[in-house]
Amino acid sequence: MDEWQNWAGNQQTGRVEVIVPRDEAELSAVIVAAAEAGRQVRPIGAGHSFTAIGAPVDVQVSLDRLAGIVRADSTTGLVTVRGGTRLKVLNRALEALGLSMTNLGDIEEQSISGAISTGTHGTGARFGGLATQVRGLRLLLADGSVVSCSASENPEIFDLARVGLGALGIIVEVTLQTEPLFALNAREGNGSLAEVMSSFDEHASGTDHFEFYWFPHTTRVLTKHNTRLPLPETPLEPVGRLRGWFDDELLSNTAFGATVGLGLRVPGLVKPLARFAASALSPREFTDVSYRVFTSQRKVRFVESEYAVPRAVGMDVLASLQRAVEASSWNISFPVEVRVAGADDIPLSTGFERENVYIAIHTAPSSPWREEYFAAFERIAGEVGGRPHWGKMHTLSAADLAERYPRFGDFVALRDKLDPSRTFGNPHLEHILGS
Known part of the structure; x- marks a missing residue:
């Protein structure tokens, strides 16, 4: 029996049974035993969701041993991996095969199953979230059986399970559509919030992967323009070791963490420190293998x-x-992080049948302004039909979400069919999907 908390520390449980199955057969036996005993099971990857989506009630199943590449075809780009495979491991394994994920979010700590199940995405007007790269799934269901699904095999399950919230079954394998290894030329610079906002569509449509960060209490932003380039034709010019340490370790983690801590102790310093931070970042340009540009380390909680x-x-x-x-x-x-992504056809994806701008706000877990700040943002986003990221904090209920997802009822109906006893349930899922 162990206690559990997520990466941020804002979701915690009392002592629960934690099981780390060695293979699919052992996982199946765990699920069958739990179902027969009326116990609930939640799978967990890296625990990087800020909501309680992964919080266990009775049993938590870690997929850490169900990891690694099962098979890979460099000709078609189809790669099958086990559900517990961490993205940071997968990215390097794909590089060795001469392959890349088409797009990634800004960290690589998550498991592949957790990332797709919660609708993780990156940025790029022509690109969807990670789940749009899924071509097949193997799901372990509440009765212990395993079902394979794709566009041609059990398509009614595949359609909905690509972003499945861990509510339909446990993803034991994922088949991904990858592409030949490519590089990104990254241009990072300072800018005016007003200018970037007024020309946002030009930035977003004119760059493969565009995003920007606005520093509250200032009118300044950090912009990131990433352009896709072929390999091996493109010479790599990565960030130098010293510059990388200074920008990405000292400024973005160590110094930023100290600044956040100081601001919590002395709130009056936050605004001048924000102005200083906005002016401290200097422009840079580099070219590297795509995943090393897409992702970065986040050490400040x-x-x-x-x-x-x-x-x-x-x-x-x-x-x-x-x-x-x-x-x-x-x-x-x-x-505040601002990204863009294309529309997709995945029913519980935030991108379902709609191009989106993604706006993300953050605070320290102990921030005294968190609740008011998050509530105000949720109210503003709600006025235009905003859809919350499934792994990030929101207060919406099943009734609210049903109004924002046209096929919400189809998902709930499939959940009723595949897991009528709610073996894979928890209070958070009951709140967002209904009981």
Whole structure:
């Protein structure tokens, strides 16, 4: 029996049974025994969700031993991996095969099953979330059986299970569509919030992968323009060791962590420190293998809320958030992250049939302004039908979500069919999916 908490430390449980099965057969036996005893089981990967989506009630199943590549075809780019495979391991294994994920989020700590199940995404107007790269799944169901699904095999399950919240079954294998290894040329620079907002569509449509960070209490932003380049034709020019340590370790982690801590102790320092931080970052340009550009280390603990809002009104939402911050007494140490992504056909994806701007806000877990700040943002995003990231903090109920996802009822119906006894349930899932 062990206690559990997520990466951020904002979700915790009492002592629960934690099982780390060695193979699919052992996992199946665990699920059958739990179901027969009326116990609930939650699978867990890296625990990087800020919601209680992974919080166990009776039994927690770690997929850490169900990891690694099962098979890979460099000709088709189809790669099958076990559900517990961490992205940081997968990225390096793919590089050795001369392959890349098409797009990634900004960290690589998650398991592949957790990342796709919660709708993890990166940025890029022409690209969807990680789940759009899925071509097949093997799901272990509540009765202990395993079902394979794809666009041609059990398509009704595949359709909904690509972003399945861990509510339909446990993903034991994922088949991904990868592509030949490629590089990214990264251009990072400072800019004016007003300028970037006024020309957002030009930045987003004119760059393969564009994002920016706004520093609250300032009018400054950090912009990132990443352009895809073929390998091995492209010479790599990665960030130098000293510059990388200074920018990514000292400034982005060590110094930033100290700044956040100081701001919690002396709130009056947050605004001048924000202005200093916005001016301290200097432009840089480098070219490296794609995953090393897409992802970075995040050592400073935080909690996060992110909403996908229709692209056409994305900058209006950001402007409303800026006005709310300026009119408040909050002291916000963390920048606001703004990304863009294309539409997809996955029913519980935030990108379902809609291009989105993704706006993410962060605070320290102990921030006294967290609840007011997050509530104000949720209200602003809700006015335009914003959809919350499944792994990031929100308060919406099943009734709210049913209004924002046209096929929400189809997902709930499939859950009723595959897991009628709620073996894979927990209170959070009951809140967001209904009982």
